Amino acid sequence: MAECADAPLEKAWNSTCRVVFGRELGKLDDYREWLGGYLPKRSRRKSCLSGRDVSVAMDAYSQGAAFVSEGELAGKNGSKALTINQIKDLDSILAGMRENAVYSGNRHLGNSMAVENSDIVLDSQYVANSTNIEESQHVDSSFMVRKGSKCIFGSGILGQGEFLVRVVDSYSQKRSFECSIVGFAADCYFCHNVLSCHDMMFSFGQRNKSRCIANTQLPKEKYAALKAKILAEVADHIQREKSFPALSELVPAAAPAGANVALPPMKDAHDMRPIEKGFASTYSLLFKQAPSSIMDYEQWLAAHGLEMEEVGTAFGGRTWVPKNLPLFRGFPRERVVTMREALELGKNGAGEKVAGLAGAIKSLETVGYFTPELADGQNANLVSFPHAFNVVNAYKGHDGVSGEHIGISSFALNSKYVYGCYRAIESQFAMKCYNSQYLNRCFEMDSCNKCADSYFCHNSEALQDCMFCFNLKGRRHSVGNAELGKEKYAAVKGAVLQQLAEELGRSHSLKLSVFNLVEG
Numbered sequence: 001m002a003e004c005a006d007a008p009l010e011k012a013w014n015s016t017c018r019v020v021f022g023r024e025l026g027k028l029d030d031y032r033e034w035l036g037g038y039l040p041k042r043s044r045r046k047s048c049l050s051g052r053d054v055s056v057a058m059d060a061y062s063q064g065a066a067f068v069s070e071g072e073l074a075g076k077n078g079s080k081a082l083t084i085n086q087i088k089d090l091d092s093i094l095a096g097m098r099e100n101a102v103y104s105g106n107r108h109l110g111n112s113m114a115v116e117n118s119d120i121v122l123d124s125q126y127v128a129n130s131t132n133i134e135e136s137q138h139v140d141s142s143f144m145v146r147k148g149s150k151c152i153f154g155s156g157i158l159g160q161g162e163f164l165v166r167v168v169d170s171y172s173q174k175r176s177f178e179c180s181i182v183g184f185a186a187d188c189y190f191c192h193n194v195l196s197c198h199d200m201m202f203s204f205g206q207r208n209k210s211r212c213i214a215n216t217q218l219p220k221e222k223y224a225a226l227k228a229k230i231l232a233e234v235a236d237h238i239q240r241e242k243s244f245p246a247l248s249e250l251v252p253a254a255a256p257a258g259a260n261v262a263l264p265p266m267k268d269a270h271d272m273r274p275i276e277k278g279f280a281s282t283y284s285l286l287f288k289q290a291p292s293s294i295m296d297y298e299q300w301l302a303a304h305g306l307e308m309e310e311v312g313t314a315f316g317g318r319t320w321v322p323k324n325l326p327l328f329r330g331f332p333r334e335r336v337v338t339m340r341e342a343l344e345l346g347k348n349g350a351g352e353k354v355a356g357l358a359g360a361i362k363s364l365e366t367v368g369y370f371t372p373e374l375a376d377g378q379n380a381n382l383v384s385f386p387h388a389f390n391v392v393n394a395y396k397g398h399d400g401v402s403g404e405h406i407g408i409s410s411f412a413l414n415s416k417y418v419y420g421c422y423r424a425i426e427s428q429f430a431m432k433c434y435n436s437q438y439l440n441r442c443f444e445m446d447s448c449n450k451c452a453d454s455y456f457c458h459n460s461e462a463l464q465d466c467m468f469c470f471n472l473k474g475r476r477h478s479v480g481n482a483e484l485g486k487e488k489y490a491a492v493k494g495a496v497l498q499q500l501a502e503e504l505g506r507s508h509s510l511k512l513s514v515f516n517l518v519e520g
Contacts, residue, residue: 003113003114004114004116005114005115005116005126005127005128006116006128008114008126008138009028009126009128009138009140010027010028012126012138012150012151013028013031013140013153015151015163016151016153016163016164016165017165019151019163019175020163020165020175020176020177021177021231021234021235021238022228022231022232022235023235025235025238025239026239028140028153030242031153031154031238031242031243032129032140032141033242033243034154034242034243034244035140035141035153035154035165035166036129036141036154037154037166037246037326038143038154038155038156038166038168038326038327039131039141039142039143039156039326040131040143040156040324040325040326041059041324042055042056042057042058042059042119042131043055043056043058043059043061043105044056045061045065045067045105046067047067047068047069047072048066048067048068048102049068049072050068050069050072052069053117054067054068054069054104054105054106055105055106055117055118055119055131056103056105056119057105057119057120057131057132057435057447058304058422058434058435058446058515060304060434060515061103061515061516062515062516062518065102065103065515065516065518066101066102066103066518067102067103067104067105068102068103068104068105069104069105069106070104070105070106070107070108070109070459071106071108073104073471080100080101080481081100081480081481081482082096082097082100082468082479082480082481082482083096083482084482086480087479087480087482087484087492089495089496089499090495090496090499090500093467093468093479093480093492093496094512094517096480097468097470097480097517097518098517098518100480100481101458101468101470101480101481101517101518102470102471102518103458103459103470103518104458104459104470104471105119106118106119107119107120107121107447107459108121109121109122109123110122110123111123111125112124112125112127113125113126114126114127115127115128116128116129117129118130118131118133119131119132120132120133120435120447121133121134122134122135123135124136124137124139125137125138126138126139127139127140128140128141129141130142130143130145131143131144132144132145132423132435133145133146134146134147135147135148135149136148136149136150136152137149137150137151138150138151138152139152139153140152140153140154141153141154142154142155142156143156143157144156144157144158144411144423145158145159145161146158146159146160147159147160148160149161149162149164150162150163151163151164152164153165153166154166155167155168155170156168156169157169157170157399157411158170158171158173159171159172160172160173161173161174162174162175163175163176164176164177165177165178166178166179166246167179167180167182168180168327169181169182169327169374169387169399170182170183171183171184172184172185173185173186173188174186174187175187176188176189176191177189177190177234178190178191178244178246178247179191179192179194179247180192180193180247180327180370181193181194181371181374182194182195183195183196184196185197185198185200186198186199187199187200188200188201188203189201189202189227189230189231189234190202190203190247190250190360191203191204191206191247192204192205192247192370192371193205193206193339193342193346193370193371193374194206194207194209195207195208195376196208197209197210197212198210199211199212199223199227200212200213201213201214201227201230201360202214202351202354202360202361202363202364202367203215203346203367204342204345204346204367204368204369204370205342205343205344205345205346205369205371206346207343211223212349212351213226213227213351213354213360213363214349214350214351214353214354214360214363214364214366214367215346215347215348215349215350215351215367216349216350216351216352216354217351218351226354226355226356229356229357230356230357230360233356233357234357237357246327246330247368248327248330248331248332248370249330250361250364250368251332251335251364251365251368251369251370252332252335252364252365252368253332253333253334253335254332254334255314255334255335255369256365256366259314259315259345260315261315261337261341261344261345263315263340263341263344266340269381270381270382270383271381272383272395274381274393274405275294275381275383275393275394275395275405275407276293276294278393278404278405278407278417279291279294279297279405279407279419281405281417281429282405282417282418282419282429282430282431283419283431285429285441286429286431286441286443286455287497287500287501287504288497288501289501289505291504292508294395294407294408294419296508297420297504297508297509298396298408299509300420300508300509300510301407301408301419301420301431301432302396302408302420303420303432303513304422304432304434304513304515305397305408305409305410305420305421305422306322306323306324306325306397306398306410306422307322307323307324308320308321308322308323308384308396308397308398309321309322309323310384311333311336313336313337313338313341314334314335314337315337315341317337317338317340317341318338319336319337319338319371319372319373319386320372320384320385320386320396320398321336321372322372322398322410325398328372331370331372332370335368335369335370336369336370336371336372337369337370337371338371338373339371339373339374339375339386341369341371342369342370342371342373345367345369346367348366348367349366349367350363350366350367351363371386372386372387372398373386373387374386374387374388374389375387375388375389376388376389377389377390377391378390379391379392380392380393381393381394382394383395383396384396385397385398385400385406386398387399387400388400388401389401389402390402390403391403391404391406392404392405393405393406394406394407395407395408396408397409397410397412398410398411399411399412400412400413401413401414402414403415403416403418404416404417405417405418406418406419407419407420408420409421409422409424410422410423411423411424412424412425412427413425413426414426415427415428415430416428417429417430418430418431418433419431419432420432421433421434422434422435423435423436424436424437424439425437425438426438427439427440427442428440428441429441429442430442430443430445431443431444432444432513432514433445433446433448434446434447434514435447436448436449436451437449437450438450438451439451439452439454440452440453441453442454442455442457443455443456444456444457444512444513444514445457445458445460445514446458446459446514446515447459448460448461448463449461449462450462451463451464451466452464452465453465453466454466454467454469455467455468455493455496455497456468456512456514456517457469457470457472457514458470458471458514458517459471460472460473461473461474462474462475463475463476463478464476464477465477465478465486465489465493466478466479467479467480467492467493467496468480468517469481470518477489479492479493500512
C-alpha cells in the first residue's frame with residue numbers, strides 16, 4: 001500500500017511553523033486555501049478509466065480531452081497505436097488520435113513516494129497539492145520547487161529552500177515568510193527584492209544587509225525584541241483568521257506624494273538582429289523553410305505561456321510584469337518599478353518609527369515598491385526580458401537562467417534557441433514546448449524528457465524522430481505510437497511538415513497544438 005503524505009506533511013508543517021513563527025499554528029488543512037494563493041492556474045480532470053481525480057499541471061487542455069492517471073497507463077506505452085490506414089495524412093492522423101490517445105496527469109516519476117493531488121513530481125517525497133516538484137521533500141501547495149528543497153508550503157519558483165511559507169521566486173532561502181525575489185538569505189519576513197541578507201522584515205531593495213525593519217538597520221537587541229513582538233502578532237492573526245494578507249495587499253496602491261528618483265537615463269543598447277537570427281535558425285531547422293520576423297509570430301508563440309504586460313513606472317521607467325502569475329499580478333501598478341529605481345528607493349528607511357506590526361505595515365507607505373526584474377550574472381541583449389541570470393539574446397519572456405537565444409519563453413533553464421516555451425530545461429532548438437527537459441529539435445512537446453527531432457508528443461521519454469505520440473518510451477520513427485520504419489516515417493513527416501509550414505506561412509500561427517489533439 002502506498003504511503004500517505006498526510007502525517008509526514010502535518011509533522012513538517014508543525015516544525016516549519018515553530019521555526020518560522022515561533023510556535024505551532026494548528027492543522028495544515030485549515031490553511032491550504034490560503035497557502036495555495038500563489039499557485040498558477042492548474043487543472044483537475046476525471047480519469048476516463050476509473051472516474052478518479054487527475055491533477056494536471058497546466059489548464060491548457062481542451063475541455064473534452066480524455067485523461068488518465070499515470071498509474072493507470074497500461075505498461076510502458078499507455079495509448080493505443082494508430083493503424084497504417086490512420087496514418088495517410090494529417091487529417092487521418094488527427095482523427096485516429098481522437099479515437100486512441102489520452103492525456104495523463106498525476107505523474108509521479110523517478111524515486112517519488114507519498115505524493116497526493118500533484119502532477120510532474122520527480123524524485124521527491126511527501127508532496128501534496130503541488131506541481132513541478134523535483135528532488136525535494138515535504139512540499140505542500142507549491143510549484144516549481146527544485147534542488148533539495150524541504151519543508152516548503154505555499155511557495156514556488158525556488159531552489160535549495162528550507163522552511164519557507166508563501167515565498168516565491170527565490171534561491172537558497174531559509175526560514176522565511178511572505179517574501180518574493182529573494183535569494184542567498186535567511187530569516188526574512190515581508191520582504192521583496194532582497195539578496196544576500198539575513199534577519200530582515202518589511203524591507204525592499206536591499207543587498208548585503210542584516211537586522212533591518214522597513215529598510216532601517218537596528219541594533220541586534222532592539223531588532224530581536226521587535227521581531228519577536230511582530231511575529232507574535234502575525235502568528236495570532238494567522239491562527240485566528242487562517243490567513244494573512246499578501247505583502248502586495250499591505251502596500252498602499254498609490255505611490256506617496258513627493259516620492260522621487262533621480263537617475264541618469266540609460267542608453268538603449270538592444271539589438272534585434274541576433275534575436276531574429278536565432279529565431280530563424282530554430283524555425284528553419286524545424287520546418288525546413290525561413291520565417292518572417294519573430295514579431296509576426298508573437299501572439300502564437302505566447303499562447304499557453306506567461307503573458308507579459310508592459311508597465312510605465314511612476315518615475316519614468318518601463319518594465320514588464322507577468323500578468324498570469326498570481327504573485328506578480330497582485331503588485332499595485334503604481335508601486336511597480338524597475339530594478340534601478342527599486343535599489344534607489346531602497347535607500348529610504350522608516351524603521352525608526354516601527355514599534356509593532358501596525359507600525360511596520362504603516363511603514364510600507366514609504367518603502368513598499370515592487371519590481372518584476374532580476375538581472376544578475378553576465379547578461380547581454382535582454383529585450384523586454386526582465387528576469388534573467390547569465391542570459392544572452394532574450395526577447396519578451398520571464399525567468400531565464402544560464403541560456404542564450406530565448407524568445408517569448410518563461411522558466412527556460414540551461415537552454416538555448418528556445419521560443420514560445422514554458423519551462424524548458426536543458427533543451428535546445430525547441431519551439432512551443434512545455435514542462436519538458438533534455439529536448440533537441442522539438443516542436444509542441446508537453447511533459448517530455450530526453451527526446452529529439454519530435455513533434456506533438458505528450459508525456460513521453462527517449463523518443464527520436466516521432467510525431468503525435470502519447471505516453472510512449474524508447475521509440476523512433478513512430479507516428480501515433482505506431483512504429484513505421486525510417487523511409488515510411490520520413491514520407492509522413494515530410495507531408496505533415498509541409499502542411500504545417502504552409503499554414504504558418506499564411507497566418508503566422510497554427511490552430512493545432514499539443515493541447516487540442518484529443519477531444520475525447
